[in-house]
Amino acid sequence: MARLTIRDIARMSGLSKSTVSLVLNNSPRVDPATRERVLELMRQHNYVPNYAATALARGNTRLIGMIVPGLTWRLVAAINYGVASVVEGSEYEIILYTSTNDRNYDRVIERILASKLSAGLLVVTHNQPLEPLEKLHRDGLPVVLVDTLATHADLPAIVTDNYGGAHAAVRHLLELGHRRIACVEGLMEYPCCQERTRGYTDALAEAGISHRPELVQAGGFSAETVADSTRALLSLPKRRRPTAVFAHSDITAYAVMETVEDSGLKVPDDISVVGFDDLASSEHVRPALTTVRQPFEEMGRQAAELLFATIEGGPGETEASRQPPRLSLPTSLIVRDSTSTVA
Amino acid sequence: MARLTIRDIARMSGLSKSTVSLVLNNSPRVDPATRERVLELMRQHNYVPNYAATALARGNTRLIGMIVPGLTWRLVAAINYGVASVVEGSEYEIILYTSTNDRNYDRVIERILASKLSAGLLVVTHNQPLEPLEKLHRDGLPVVLVDTLATHADLPAIVTDNYGGAHAAVRHLLELGHRRIACVEGLMEYPCCQERTRGYTDALAEAGISHRPELVQAGGFSAETVADSTRALLSLPKRRRPTAVFAHSDITAYAVMETVEDSGLKVPDDISVVGFDDLASSEHVRPALTTVRQPFEEMGRQAAELLFATIEGGPGETEASRQPPRLSLPTSLIVRDSTSTVA
DNA sequence: CTGTTAGCGCATTCAT
DNA sequence: ATGAATGCGCTAACAG
Numbered sequence: 001m002a003r004l005t006i007r008d009i010a011r012m013s014g015l016s017k018s019t020v021s022l023v024l025n026n027s028p029r030v031d032p033a034t035r036e037r038v039l040e041l042m043r044q045h046n047y048v049p050n051y052a053a054t055a056l057a058r059g060n061t062r063l064i065g066m067i068v069p070g071l072t073w074r075l076v077a078a079i080n081y082g083v084a085s086v087v088e089g090s091e092y093e094i095i096l097y098t099s100t101n102d103r104n105y106d107r108v109i110e111r112i113l114a115s116k117l118s119a120g121l122l123v124v125t126h127n128q129p130l131e132p133l134e135k136l137h138r139d140g141l142p143v144v145l146v147d148t149l150a151t152h153a154d155l156p157a158i159v160t161d162n163y164g165g166a167h168a169a170v171r172h173l174l175e176l177g178h179r180r181i182a183c184v185e186g187l188m189e190y191p192c193c194q195e196r197t198r199g200y201t202d203a204l205a206e207a208g209i210s211h212r213p214e215l216v217q218a219g220g221f222s223a224e225t226v227a228d229s230t231r232a233l234l235s236l237p238k239r240r241r242p243t244a245v246f247a248h249s250d251i252t253a254y255a256v257m258e259t260v261e262d263s264g265l266k267v268p269d270d271i272s273v274v275g276f277d278d279l280a281s282s283e284h285v286r287p288a289l290t291t292v293r294q295p296f297e298e299m300g301r302q303a304a305e306l307l308f309a310t311i312e313g314g315p316g317e318t319e320a321s322r323q324p325p326r327l328s329l330p331t332s333l334i335v336r337d338s339t340s341t342v343a
Numbered sequence: 344m345a346r347l348t349i350r351d352i353a354r355m356s357g358l359s360k361s362t363v364s365l366v367l368n369n370s371p372r373v374d375p376a377t378r379e380r381v382l383e384l385m386r387q388h389n390y391v392p393n394y395a396a397t398a399l400a401r402g403n404t405r406l407i408g409m410i411v412p413g414l415t416w417r418l419v420a421a422i423n424y425g426v427a428s429v430v431e432g433s434e435y436e437i438i439l440y441t442s443t444n445d446r447n448y449d450r451v452i453e454r455i456l457a458s459k460l461s462a463g464l465l466v467v468t469h470n471q472p473l474e475p476l477e478k479l480h481r482d483g484l485p486v487v488l489v490d491t492l493a494t495h496a497d498l499p500a501i502v503t504d505n506y507g508g509a510h511a512a513v514r515h516l517l518e519l520g521h522r523r524i525a526c527v528e529g530l531m532e533y534p535c536c537q538e539r540t541r542g543y544t545d546a547l548a549e550a551g552i553s554h555r556p557e558l559v560q561a562g563g564f565s566a567e568t569v570a571d572s573t574r575a576l577l578s579l580p581k582r583r584r585p586t587a588v589f590a591h592s593d594i595t596a597y598a599v600m601e602t603v604e605d606s607g608l609k610v611p612d613d614i615s616v617v618g619f620d621d622l623a624s625s626e627h628v629r630p631a632l633t634t635v636r637q638p639f640e641e642m643g644r645q646a647a648e649l650l651f652a653t654i655e656g657g658p659g660e661t662e663a664s665r666q667p668p669r670l671s672l673p674t675s676l677i678v679r680d681s682t683s684t685v686a
Numbered sequence: 687c688t689g690t691t692a693g694c695g696c697a698t699t700c701a702t
Numbered sequence: 703a704t705g706a707a708t709g710c711g712c713t714a715a716c717a718g
Contacts, residue, residue, distance in 0.1 A: 005710090049458065349696060
């Protein structure tokens with residue numbers, strides 16, 4: 001597999017390297033006939049330009065980095081798919097930075113990304129400090145956040161309407177006649193979770209229901225904490241006990257449902273449950289979970305397109321680019337079997 | 344962010360480029376004192392060698408390609424995690440090739456991978472033709488298959504014991520007293536599915552149960568086909584109707600369970616169901632699914648390590664390497680609530 | 687429209 | 703132990 005170089009093609013075609021290079025780069029200023037001849041030659045000999053050489057000469061690569069935290073793979077699959085669907089139509093490739101533990105996050109940022117390996121960066125759902133990313137962005141590396149709701153960050157981002165989603169979920173419960181609606185929260189360091197609680201609180205307030213702190217429980221990401229919280233809710237005296245639970249995530253909702261059933265109550269007959277995310281499995285859980293769907297795939301697509309736009313747009317220190325675009329995609333309520341009218 | 348080059352470091356340290364280069368490559372023939380001085384300088388100025396330049400000069404990159412088919416993301420998450428956990432301890436990065444549709448598979452193989460972008464290739468669960476991969480491998484690009492049970496392929500692979508897993512699943516049902524055990528198959532083009540049917544058939548035969556073709560149904564990957572197959576099974580006269588179903592995958596099992604319940608029967612009371620894979624969601628499905636666990640994460644780890652070994656091992660046309668290593672990882676039966684003794 | 691000439695940043699001989 | 707020279711394969715002015 002003696003690799004062919006551009007020089008070989010040049011010799012074979014009787015042209016010079018530069019002309020061949022022009023062909024490679026689709027330059028209009030090359031004779032269509034010779035152009036076709038060269039292309040044919042390449043095809044015949046299975047010539048492929050050396051990536052490293054191209055990158056070096058150009059001064060930039062055609063790779064985009066994608067940072068995804070290890071723990072959120074279940075959400076990330078769909079995002080990835082969306083990203084991939086637009087990337088594969090381009091000349092770019094994805095290079096994947098997964099940090100399975102948090103410690104090497106800094107290494108990833110400081111060392112690898114500084115090596116000019118990627119032309120842009122997609123950062124998926126994470127709660128690491130954003131300062132390093134902002135610095136990179138200021139230094140000219142396009143960065144797009146995906147599902148990282150960092151309100152204070154000075155970075156372009158694709159997010160979903162967490163507030164609206166939560167609000168709609170609670171509205172749904174209210175319309176079913178529920179009045180005592182609990183909330184089992186996720187990690188409140190995440191702005192998205194803060195938004196969800198805000199949506200919950202506001203929806204209740206708008207319905208004229210006064211806030212009851214005892215109905216808002218910490219959940220976190222651990223099934224045990226969620227179980228504890230759920231038991232705390234169930235142990236309330238009957239007339240103060242919630243008839244419905246809004247969970248900050250589908251995973252949380254699963255744990256809530258399991259705890260409810262373990263304690264001899266039925267979902268949705270005794271307690272309705274709404275989740276958030278619409279993971280693929282939520283359709284198969286029994287009862288099938290009513291939940292707020294996040295358009296993950298679409299988010300991935302939009303994020304990739306935004307990133308490409310920024311990359312192609314050049315340094316673009318225009319007035320418009322100083323205000324980083326922040327696209328919020330709508331969520332939708334998927335009503336299934338885990339919610340019903342209040343008994 | 345005017346990027347520093349090796350030349351800058353050389354100037355600052357009063358040395359020549361080549362000496363600095365020697366430091367970068369951990370050459371023993373450089374004075375420990377100067378070596379430390381140079382390293383310190385690099386640290387201070389946040390110098391990182393240009394990846395493309397290094398790759399070009401060396402003639403090889405420190406990237407490993409990972410081909411994953413778009414449709415199997417749910418399985419792939421855990422594999423990825425395993426791969427990432429070993430890659431992040433190395434100097435390599437992952438570059439992700441996802442083909443969301445099958446058409447560009449050839450393009451991926453022929454063009455991108457031939458561009459010397461990756462030092463090795465990890466190919467995850469796919470059913471594309473393997474010839475191109477074999478060719479690449481012969482041409483010196485290390486390739487490792489993950490969960491692609493291609494019995495006839497001349498490539499190193501990490502697989503799981505599909506036969507043994509299926510066998511164990513059916514044994515489990517037999518021990519519960521079931522005699523009429525159906526099988527809802529996956530895509531039979533996949534060798535792994537062929538193995539699963541073989542395990543099913545053999546386990547029955549060993550128990551002295553004669554093969555009943557009507558109990559083996561096509562499932563494929565579509566929920567509707569599975570539903571059809573399940574209804575066909577349920578519509579058998581009561582004394583020929585199966586009391587248990589072995590499904591080729593968890594997803595298939597979900598659809599089987601739903602169809603069973605739609606028709607008014609109960610899992611596991613009327614019909615026991617066993618899946619294959621142990622997706623994360625199988626724990627949350629109701630009834631929680633009894634299934635055969637594949638050690639996805641471990642597969643990813645092993646695959647990455649095998650790939651590294653081959654890369655570092657050089658061209659290695661030894662006698663041992665002519666016989667491509669084929670590691671089969673054991674599966675384990677996870678008993679949950681979807682199986683019970685026969686009524 | 688096409689060829690000439692210089693690099694891109696680094697690794698790697700060969701000298702010293 | 704360190705420096706000078708050369709080339710990896712390609713792009714990008716600048717000429718013609």
